[in-house]
Every structure is written in C-alpha cells, then in structure tokens.
Amino acid sequence: MKKLQFLPIFFLLFSFGLSAQQEFYKELYEKYPDYKEEDVKQRRFTHDLVVDLIAKQEKNSYFRINKVGESIEGRSLNLLSIGSGKIDVLLWSQMHGDESTATMALFDIFNFLNSEDFKTEKDVMLKEVTLHFLPMLNPDGAEKFQRRNALGIDLNRDALRLQSPESKTLKMVRDSLDADFGFNLHDQSRYYNAEGTNKPASISYLAPAYNYEKSINEVRGNAMKLIVIMNNIIQNYAPGQVGRYNDDFEPRAFGDNIQKWGTSTILIESGGYPNDPEKQEIRKLNFVSILAAIFAIAEEDYKTIAISEYESIPQNDSRLYDLKLTEVTYELLGNEYILDLGMNHREVPGNTPQEYFYRAYVADRGDLSTNYAYKSKELSGYKLSSGRVYPEILKDLEAVEKLDFNKLLEQAYAYVQVENLPENEHFTDYPVNLVTPNFKVAEDISHSFFLEKDGKPEYAVINGFLVKTDEELSAVENALILRQ
Missing domain, CATH: 3.40.630.10 (Zn peptidases)
Known part of the structure; x- marks a missing residue:
C-alpha cells in the first residue's frame, strides 16, 4: 500500500x-x-x-x-x-x-x-x-x-x-x-x-x-x-x-x-x-x-x-423507440388489422446552432413484442384514424392563439390552415400542426393521427407525442409547420 x-x-x-x-x-x-x-x-x-x-x-x-x-x-x-x-x-x-x-x-x-x-x-x-x-x-x-x-x-x-x-x-x-x-x-x-x-x-x-x-x-x-x-x-x-x-x-x-x-x-x-x-x-x-x-x-x-x-x-x-403503441386496430381496403407502432423523433436543426425541433416518423410497425420504448401504451380496442384538417382558414398566429385546442383534438383535428405562416419556421409550440391552405393529409400512417374508441377520439398522436384529447396538452413538445 x-x-x-x-x-x-x-x-x-x-x-x-x-x-x-x-x-x-x-x-x-x-x-x-x-x-x-x-x-x-x-x-x-x-x-x-x-x-x-x-x-x-x-x-x-x-x-x-x-x-x-x-x-x-x-x-x-x-x-x-x-x-x-x-x-x-x-x-x-x-x-x-x-x-x-x-x-x-x-x-x-x-x-x-x-x-x-x-x-x-x-x-x-x-x-x-x-x-x-x-x-x-x-x-x-x-x-x-x-x-x-x-x-x-x-x-x-x-x-x-x-x-x-x-x-x-x-x-x-x-x-x-x-x-x-x-x-x-x-x-x-x-x-x-x-x-x-x-x-x-x-x-x-x-x-x-x-x-x-x-x-x-x-x-x-x-x-x-x-x-x-x-x-x-x-x-x-x-x-x-x-x-x-x-x-x-x-x-x-x-x-x-x-x-x-x-x-x-x-x-x-x-x-x-x-x-x-x-x-x-x-x-x-x-x-x-x-x-x-x-x-x-x-x-x-x-x-x-x-x-x-x-x-x-x-x-x-437496438430495440428502443420513443413511443410504442400496441394492438392498435388499423383499417386498410375494408379489412381490419392489429398493429403495434414504434415511433421515433428525429432532431432537426433550427435557425440557430442551439435550436432544434423534433420531427416524428414511424420507425416500424407490426409485431413489436420484442421491442421497448421510453413511453408505451396498450391500445387494444382502439381504432386508428387519420388526423383531420380544420376547415376554417385562419389569417395568422394571433387567430391560432384563440383556438380551444382540446376541443379541436376531441373532434380529431390535427391540422390547422393558416394563410400567413412565419417564414423560415418549421415547428410550433401549439399542440396542433399548422399548414398552408388546401393541405392534404397523407393516406398512410404518419406522424399525427387519432385513436378512437366507440367512435370517440380519446387519444391524439401529434408529431409522435401521445396525449389524451381532454387533458393537459403540454406533452406535445412541438408540432410541425407544413407547407404544401
């Protein structure tokens, strides 16, 4: 010693x-x-x-x-x-x-x-x-x-x-x-x-x-x-x-x-x-x-x-996702299937070296029983539905600020049309995606959708963040600004 x-x-x-x-x-x-x-x-x-x-x-x-x-x-x-x-x-x-x-x-x-x-x-x-x-x-x-x-x-x-x-x-x-x-x-x-x-x-x-x-x-x-x-x-x-x-x-x-x-x-x-x-x-x-x-x-x-x-x-x-949803009912061409969904968040650079935002994507689907996630939710009996576009076209972000976001999500609206979106901005702190007028939702499973039970949207996935439609929406760290 x-x-x-x-x-x-x-x-x-x-x-x-x-x-x-x-x-x-x-x-x-x-x-x-x-x-x-x-x-x-x-x-x-x-x-x-x-x-x-x-x-x-x-x-x-x-x-x-x-x-x-x-x-x-x-x-x-x-x-x-x-x-x-x-x-x-x-x-x-x-x-x-x-x-x-x-x-x-x-x-x-x-x-x-x-x-x-x-x-x-x-x-x-x-x-x-x-x-x-x-x-x-x-x-x-x-x-x-x-x-x-x-x-x-x-x-x-x-x-x-x-x-x-x-x-x-x-x-x-x-x-x-x-x-x-x-x-x-x-x-x-x-x-x-x-x-x-x-x-x-x-x-x-x-x-x-x-x-x-x-x-x-x-x-x-x-x-x-x-x-x-x-x-x-x-x-x-x-x-x-x-x-x-x-x-x-x-x-x-x-x-x-x-x-x-x-x-x-x-x-x-x-x-x-x-x-x-x-x-x-x-x-x-x-x-x-x-x-x-x-x-x-x-x-x-x-x-x-x-x-x-x-x-x-x-x-x-390498078996982790950011979000894993299990036993979701998904309809395709008139038939229903049971899917697990694994979703991840890609970091996207913002306008400064210190700024970044998340863009979600479906990393895998099918039987994911051998995989894990930071956040998981079992959704047997829930049916996946695409997010809808809010029919009214809003002028600017001031108009967006006045929206009742829980009410929007309870009606399965994941996208809000805005005439004057801020230039060079790609994400928003609002818990809905902001889009240009006449935006068309992708047919396949994307970053944003709803999970319905008995025809009622109980859960929303907004840019890969899972929230209950009638509760606090702060879990959506950022939604997207999409131009089409």
Missing part, C-alpha cells in the same frame, strides 16, 4: 473493500451540483464557449494549458494537463461534433479538481497520475452540431491516413505522451438498450479490440478491468442502464489503434435517459465514472479485477 500517511479515504477503500468505495463515490455523486459547470447547460454549444471555459482554468496555476493544433477552419485545439505522476492518462472528447455530453462532464471535472473538496485524496492521486484533457477535438463539426468535420470526414475513421489536422493532433498528443491510459468519449443513439431489458443503455463501455481476432493482452485487459469498476459505480445510480458496445475491430478507428499502440483505451458512449433530452443526468454519470476510473488507476485497484466480470456486462441492443 503506497503512501499510507496521506490516504485516510483510500485506507478505508482497501480495509473495507467495495462498500467503502461505493460510499466515497456516493459522496462525489451527491456533491456533483457543487462542481457542475453552469455556463453550459445544453448539448449544443460551440468552440467559443469552450475557449471561454478553458480561459477560466488559467486562473488555476495547477493546470498547464497548451494549444496543440488547429482545426481545418482554424479553431484552436487545446490540451489541459494537471498532475505530476508517472502514469499519463489522456482524455479526448467530441471527436464527433454532435457528441458533446462528455465535453460538459470534463468541465465539471475541472471544477472538481479546482475545488477544496477531497483535497488530500486529489493531491495523492495527482502525485500518481498526470491527466491530459483534449476537449472538443472537432470544433468545426460542433459549430454546426454535425458528426463530421469541415472536410466532411469522420475523424474516427482517420487514424491511419491522418488527412485531417484534428486527427494529426490527436495522434501527435498520444505519441508524445506515450499515454498509459486513454478515454475516448462519445455519444451513441438513445435507441440502444441494454440487451434483454427495456432499459436504455444510458452509458455503454468498450475496451476496443486491436485486431480482428479480438485478442486480449495486458493493455486491453487493463481497460476491461477499469470498465468493471466504472460499471459497478454506475449501477448504483442507473441500475441496469449500462451496455457493452460492439467490439468488432475497425482498422481505421482511433480507439482500436490507440489500443494497438499500447495505450489501455476505454470507450465511453453516452446514450439515452428518460426525460433527459439535454443529457444532464448522463453528464453526471460520466463525471462520477471517469473520476472513479482515474482514482482506480492511481491506486492500481483495477489490477485485482477479473476480466470475466467485463464479459458479464450486457451488450448493446
């Missing part, structure tokens, strides 16, 4: 085992609001904000900040380092411009490192490890909140050719540090679930393979062991919501190659969490699990972990 005189908390970890560790990380988790970076509250933010947040760290003499490169469009790539230990740990985020959850968590970790809390434990940790953070590797993609960089390529498929300056920077930093551990921080689809369960894979981990055979050497094995520790921590706060990402070898990917180059690499994928569109809960999970891994690296706790525990983490599956 190293440096026992400095380790009151870590002494407990060794003496009392996992339960003491859980208490330590529980305290970190509970104190998270003290460290949360309040200047970033949404997933969609740009390089300017990151630069401002990095500048705040310059006030802390413990951080060493260096510009290590530039993006294609000339935005800075910055490396923040702290600690004096012989173990180098490299963490990079937002290789994909629209995958920002972990970037938020890194700034929370900076605030934790700057705080006076757990000072003894942090001082000891930073004598054992040196942390290197490269937040927002793809600032050009982040500017448009898109996956790819300004060249239009996926940086995570550029580890061999190194065509992009961002890729060259990551390779240069990894090589110059000869990092012992690496954390490759991403976001994944919110439609992934932990295999065999109805729970979203809010966090997925992976120790990437370094060859097609998926061999396990000491480097990859150490990554697997760390993931076991991280999973054990997260199970306390999001039980059953951890998955294991697919480990098929991708020879062009950075994670696979960095593992191959001798850095024990952990992929973290931030998925979905109920009622958390801005991923603030998953941000918190990133915060506590990354810190748990760093402390485990410093104390070498991971070395006693059995790799078999990694294999027991359920794999990612």
